[in-house]
Amino acid sequence: MADEQKPGGSEAPAPPFGEGAKPPATPAADAAKPAPPKPAAQPKPPAVMAATPWDSELARAVKERFGERILANSTYLGQNFIVTTLAAAVPVLEYLKLEADFDYLVEITAVDWPKRAERFDLVYIVYSFARNERVRIKTQIADGAEAPTATGVHLTANWLEREVFDMFGIRFAGHPDLRRILMPEDWQGYPLRKDYGILQQDSRWVQENLGIESGQ
């Protein structure tokens, strides 16, 4: 409780917590800390995920079936993922379910990268009971674009897509019941976007519904 009030009370810790303050923080910390590897300063840590190509029977089968629409088959830390075009994501899910026994949709979520043209990563995780294997399907979607719904393939997708819509404002075309799920229905803004500050709130909603000036 006390911790939560801290950023509001004293403005000092606000800059590191603010959105977009992260990239500058990294080089600063880098410069301050790694004093020992000074002579060999050239090999900077890679700014992208050091994923390696994923080659397996399944990866080849998916690539063969979907061709150009599979952008990459990669693996990182032993976890495999398929990068697809936006339109191919749900067909790939369906293919994996019907042809490769990936019958359990574990998760749908999104990651916001505001500086990128295709702003959001949309991530699906599926699991196969028969193979005891997990695969992630990743695709990119621009702000305002509609993603196809996966509810026709996996019933679980219903609430998961509602939560992605609630938190990121990504719409799913064909979803049977696309409403907010955790936030109040008439809330303005999408809290998990990076440009939504941690202390930000819909003050109109708070005043009208809670009868107080601020929720903080």
Add this chain to the structure above:
Amino acid sequence: MPDTFLDSTELVLNMGPQHPSTHGVLRVILKLDGEKILGTDCVIGYLHRGVEKIAENRTYAQFNPYVDRMDYVAAISNGLGYCLAVEKLLNVEAPPRAQAVRVILTELNRIASHLLWLGTHALDIGAITPVFYCFREREEALKIFEQYCGARLTTHAFRIGGLQYETYDGFERDVKEFCAMFPPKVDEYEELLTNNRIWVGRLKGVGVLNGDDCKAYGVTGPVLRAAGVKWDLRKAQPYSGYEKYDFEIPTRENGDTYDRYIVRMQEMRQSVRIMEQAVEAIPAGPILGKVGKVIKPPVGEAYVSIEAPKGELGYYVVSDGSTQPYRVRVRPPSYINLQALDKMVRGALVADVVAVIGTLDIVLGEVDR
């Protein structure tokens, strides 16, 4: 008298958010034809605290205590999942001693969580007695947590890379005493309930969810196992050294509320078995692996999941190479399992909703996060 007096019309009934059997602040809107349920709509989010947003604004270590506040009756499982996910990103493993203690505490927490479920579930259905017995034994488990880390519920027991604290003097003794004391108590609960005519009558055939439905709805944990699917992440994809312990995955065939009760009762016995084996051979050595004081995983992402008392609890963590996670997504078992409520109660009676919510074993802190 108006003509409509004996008219039968559809009725909409609000159950919750203040209803005692909704285990917190769940609101279920029921569409009824008399007593029969035609459809439901869950209204959730009353306990939403934006845990995932908080994560992006804290360092990896600072966020660790927050995860305890999701499924607060199984805080240790939450902590274990988060620590394993960050350790995966860092590519480090907790030392053997830490892993053994982690297993003991997590299984003890599973028992504590199942005891809370059993007590409240029975209470919802009208059996007043079990809750007192369950809380009596749960107290013993919480005492061990308290001795270990000073907290009973939101324990923050683990640290990224290992344990937060070394075990206290007498930890092994306390765990062994618990393991010896507990199985006869489970017999006691079973004596009260398993063949009790009212209990069986209220649970058998209620809220059936078969294996295929479970997979379609992504339902995991005891609910899935009660439907005949022998799947437990501790066996399927072992973590923290679970592959070293000899235990069984209890399953049942019918997928109804009664079978889920039986499965959870047997799971508590299996947890005792795991703890007995683990406590016999806690290796000596350090309790913290090689992690720096500043936790700064390389750019990348990982999804790690564990078998929490409620089902598959997953953490999808994205790192941008800084000291704060870029994104933490929690895959909460309660949230996903609750989605199947509609399927389970359609065509049943209002009183069955109470039984089904109880048997799903949801914790609203985790549903809403």
